[in-house]
Amino acid sequence: MSYANDMSASTGATSGDAGLASDLRLSVMRLRRRLVAERHPDNDLSIGAMAVLGGLNRYGDMTLGTLAQRERVQPPSMTRIVNCLEEGGHVTRQPSETDRRQVVVALTDKGRKTVLADRARRTEWLAQRLSELTDAERAILRDAAPILERIANE
């Protein structure tokens, strides 16, 4: 292992893939914490739960297992999230017709409304920050978002 060319310690700027990975990792961690902190207080659903609603709204009804895979959590974690959503009346659980071990999670009208109403609210803080950027900077992030998504889903 050689760190002879790693100048990040002294300059604060990194170069190369290792530096980019380091910068990106820290940025993602900090931004995520900030996003969690900025969650609107009168939204009683966790960010994970809202992501599930968003996924159901975007891609349609899914089994619990598929949801767990998509959100990169273990099945028990998804069970908890779906419990919470079901209690709130945002989704329904139905045994699959083809395989009764599977549970199909479906968005209710209330859930759909929540997705739409909360989307603006949840992204309010970030959208505000984005609106303060230049067009060029926004364009960079618009290009970057799907790449980040792809990396996360790999």
Added chain:
Amino acid sequence: MSYANDMSASTGATSGDAGLASDLRLSVMRLRRRLVAERHPDNDLSIGAMAVLGGLNRYGDMTLGTLAQRERVQPPSMTRIVNCLEEGGHVTRQPSETDRRQVVVALTDKGRKTVLADRARRTEWLAQRLSELTDAERAILRDAAPILERIANE
């Protein structure tokens, strides 16, 4: 509130700031979870602890309060992180000479070594993913990282 122009539900592609904010937020959340999951098993320091070491290495010794502000955590959380780092011999605590309420956290030689040695290891997974991108995609992320960082620190 109007969502008449919001096509994301049916197309999977969003446009405008609200859509970008939504996409970016989800990407950041998923990527962060993935990064946490990919943490190297023989690294006993949490990602938060490593971020603190990285900050000290990059910007020099800091008080506990400054570290807490920089990492966007509350002081008790930073106390815990610093406890862990001190027990591991990665940092030292010293009362500030000018204000003895303050605690100056300083990187030890071992801590510095840990930063350097772990940086490559911690970013290994992400660097691997980055290496699979095209030059253009990497360039986008290189441009995006500081913007994300800036947003997170605002």
Added chain:
DNA sequence: TATTGTTATACTCTATAACTATA
């Protein structure tokens, strides 16, 4: 009195292991 950091405590989210039911 106000501020810096610590201690005590609790909450959120997640995971693993053991279990139930279906296949």
Added chain:
DNA sequence: TATAGTTATAGAGTATAACAATA
């Protein structure tokens, strides 16, 4: 026997509230 999901339990990381030491 294998798979989908649930229940029970534990761990990591964070927060708020109350406190001690210093300014």
